[in-house]
Amino acid sequence: MxxxxxxxxxxxxxxxxxxxxxxxxxxxxxxxxxxxxxxxxxxxxxxxxxxxxxxxxxxxxxxxxxxxxxxxxxxxxxxxxxxxxxxxxxxxxxxxxxxxxxxxxxxxxxxxxxxxxxxxxxxxxxxxxxxxxxxxxxxxxxxxxxxxxxxxxxxxxxxxxxxxxxxxxxxxxxxxxxxxxxxxxxxxxxxxxxxxxxxRGEEKDSQYKYEDLGGIFRPDNYTCAKTAEERPNLYYPVTNPNTGEEIWPKRTRVWAYSQEEHQRHVAEGLIYWGKDGKGKVPAYKRYKHLLRNDxxxxxxxxxxxxxxxxxxxxxxxxxxxxxxxxxxxxxxxxxxxxxxxxxxxxxxxxxxxxxxxxxxxxxxxxxxxxxxxxxxxxxxxxxxxxxxxxxxxxxxxxxxxxxxxxxxxxxxxxxxxxxxxxxxxxAEPLFDADGQIRSDVKFAQLAEFVWFAETGTGFTGTADSLLGVHEGRAIYLLYNGILKDKSVGGGNVLTGPVFEVLTFPPPAIPR
Ligand SMILES: C[S@@+](CC[C@H](N)C(=O)[O-])C[C@H]1O[C@@H](n2cnc3c(N)ncnc32)[C@H](O)[C@@H]1O
Missing domain, CATH: 3.40.50.150 (Vaccinia Virus protein VP39)
Incomplete structure (x- = not known):
């Protein structure tokens, strides 16, 4: 490549x-x-x-x-x-x-x-x-x-x-x-x-301008671009029920549906014969509410x-x-x-x-x-x-x-x-040149960074000591203030008292 x-x-x-x-x-x-x-x-x-x-x-x-x-x-x-x-x-x-x-x-x-x-x-x-x-x-x-x-x-x-x-x-x-x-x-x-x-564009919507008991529809072409020689099974007469007239497709453009399908369309009232019902060209009623790909x-x-x-x-x-x-x-x-x-x-x-x-x-x-x-x-x-x-x-x-x-x-x-x-x-990054965290960093800012560093995903949780559970692994952030103790080291180290206040195990992980 x-x-x-x-x-x-x-x-x-x-x-x-x-x-x-x-x-x-x-x-x-x-x-x-x-x-x-x-x-x-x-x-x-x-x-x-x-x-x-x-x-x-x-x-x-x-x-x-x-x-x-x-x-x-x-x-x-x-x-x-x-x-x-x-x-x-x-x-x-x-x-x-x-x-x-x-x-x-x-x-x-x-x-x-x-x-x-x-x-x-x-x-x-x-x-x-x-x-x-x-x-x-x-x-x-x-x-x-x-x-x-x-x-x-x-x-x-x-x-x-x-x-x-x-x-x-x-x-x-x-x-x-x-x-x-x-x-x-x-x-x-x-x-x-x-x-x-x-x-769907308005011009297409505007084609749906007919309505009957079945809903709003547009008349669709009942023929397809095949000849009678190519598709003899699609070359047959259909009858307009309102005039009794028998209508054949052209030999160069036959019906789009087999005789069985046509009979089903007739039974389900899906053929449109023009406004007065006396047309010489059948059309298929394409109902708007039945469109599969709207x-x-x-x-x-x-x-x-x-x-x-x-x-x-x-x-x-x-x-x-x-x-x-x-x-x-x-x-x-x-x-x-x-x-x-x-x-x-x-x-x-x-x-x-x-x-x-x-x-x-x-x-x-x-x-x-x-x-x-x-x-x-x-x-x-x-x-x-x-x-x-x-x-x-x-x-x-x-x-x-x-x-x-x-x-x-x-x-x-x-x-x-x-x-x-x-x-x-x-202006200053999260870590200084020696890799030390900025002293003014907020818990929420650090939480986002720690979560991302551990999971590679964006942090959507709330900034609590338990940041969340990712792929079966709970991630906690211990940082100043977890025990309401902001002294250096207070709440930063996993000691017994700190452990006591953590939600452990997290609800998402069974004991
Ligand atoms: C072609 S224009 C975008 C036009 C925009 N789509 C609009 O409809 O107005 C490119 C823009 O990207 C900004 N830009 C260029 N380099 C950038 C960078 N490194 N970081 C952020 N923005 C940058 C430019 O100042 C400029 O305003």
Whole structure:
């Protein structure tokens, strides 16, 4: 199996392990919603996603149903808000530190791959076994990304490459072949992933415009594309019971059902003979309530009518943030409809969704919209590195669409509901250079870390000395305060008195 190599790869393949665990520091003033957004389960994290993902792992490993990311496309265009050629000071500094001197001479593809590799490795750890990741990309890196994803997520988990038609009009001044689309690469975490059917479109619903005692139905073709010679058993006369007329199919297009099946249809009243019942062409009554697959199989071609376009997405963003000057820097936010399609295919109403290149916050907007449309309770985690974007654009957009806002025309747009907690990353990691735990660490923070270190899964329990039971193994955390004794060593060591206050054995494990 071919693998991709580039200058700098060696330095980054294991780099995710060296990234220190930082703590998430909630910022009450920037959070929004009930109880400062904490209870909503939604998070906006400002920071480099390499560090943010590492900080989030102890809480969310193995719990995310759907990851959507829209990383820099690496187009080589300088100086716009998405730092598209991976030239941002943060990434340059990071490459300098991790790849070393060599990092300065890497070409932009080497740099992009070095940036993406450890982030994708971390992202994979967030996915549930029935989860999937969707990655937006264009021709600049689609070939390398495919190989990178094959290596990290395994080629057998490749689901498909979506072609999203991002433009509806060709640029007339384009010198060669005008690009009209982006790609979305889709990988499942494992074979446990099952895609959903898409909601049946209105145009299809509108076909169900007939009704009788059996319910609402649409007339379906009673013939099939076979000749009388090919299917002699399907070439026979049927009788319209209202006129007594005997009707034969054409020799080139015979009935779709055998005589026995037809007799059953007659007995069950499933043949439609037109509004007045005197038609010369039978049709099958396809009742809406009997549809087995009440939805449409998703496909890889996503026209702009289905998933929106960038012209519309710019307007969508400006509609909400019309008074924020920096919003005009956002040339290509994604349409919320594009991400709603991802959510419709890959999430259920209770899913957790992660976007670690949040930009203008389209994914959070799409989650709130989708919840509003289907009564869902999906939650999101957004990560954005740029401080100004995170506060003035990502956060502000999500707050406004949740709360309601006045658009550029001064019209009131109702809020979609929801809230979020805004977090930054601690400057100091959980462990200092000598491996000592920070002295100000809270029991709950340490509990998340210990549980993750022991189980590799995110901590969902409550921070009690018994953290929980994982695969038949109980995990306790003894830390200052367990005996209400905060002195050094008080409650940290498994002594007789400490043992007495532990719930042992845990209820889930029989004695
Ligand atoms: C292409 S944009 C995403 C656009 C977004 N989908 C939208 O609809 O607005 C990529 C975003 O990722 C951010 N970014 C780039 N590198 C990052 C990193 N290492 N950590 C977190 N965010 C990063 C950039 O600042 C930029 O806002």
């Amino acid at each position: 071919p693998t991709l190599n580039w200058i700098g790869k060696e330095a980054v393949v294991k780099h995710h392990k060296d990234v220190p665990f930082r703590l998430l520091e909630p910022v009450a003033d920037l959070s929004y919603g009930p109880a400062q957004g904490k209870d909503s389960g939604n998070l906006i994290v400002q920071g480099d996603n390499l560090h943010a993902l590492k900080a989030l792992l102890p809480r969310y490993a193995g719990q995310v149903k759907c990851i959507y990311i829209d990383p820099p496309y690496n187009t080589g265009n300088e100086g716009w808000v998405y730092n598209d050629n991976v030239n941002s000071p943060e990434i340059r500094r990071w490459l300098g530190e991790v790849v070393g001197k060599e990092g300065e001479t890497l070409d932009r593809h080497d740099r992009w791959l070095s940036m993406m590799y450890p982030r994708l490795v971390l992202l994979k750890q967030f996915l549930r076994e029935d989860g999937a990741i969707f990655v937006s990309i264009d021709d600049n890196e689609v070939a390398t990304l495919r190989l990178l994803m094959d290596e990290i997520f395994e080629a057998r988990n490749f689901v498909g490459t979506v072609i999203w038609q991002k433009k509806y009009a060709v640029a007339n001044d384009h010198k060669t072949i005008a690009p009209m689309h982006d790609f979305v690469l889709v990988y499942q975490k494992s074979a446990n992933w099952k895609r959903n059917l898409l909601p 939805g449409v199989v998703p496909q890889t071609l996503w026209p702009h009518e289905f998933a929106g376009h960038t012209d519309g997405s710019r307007k969508e963003l400006r509609e909400v943030l019309h008074d924020i000057p920096s919003v005009s820097d956002f040339a290509t936010p994604k349409p919320s409809l594009l991400i709603q399609r991802v959510l419709q295919i890959a999430t259920d109403k209770e899913s957790l969704i992660l976007d670690s290149f949040a930009g203008s916050g389209t994914t959070a907007h799409a989650v709130l919209k989708q919840n509003d449309e289907d009564g869902g309770n999906r939650r999101f985690i957004m990560v954005e590195m740029d401080e100004n974007i995170a506060q003035d654009v990502t956060r502000e957009r999500v707050k406004r669409v949740a709360e309601g806002y006045s658009n550029a025309k001064g019209q009131t747009v109702e809020g979609l509901g929801g809230g979020f907690q805004f977090c930054r990353l601690s």
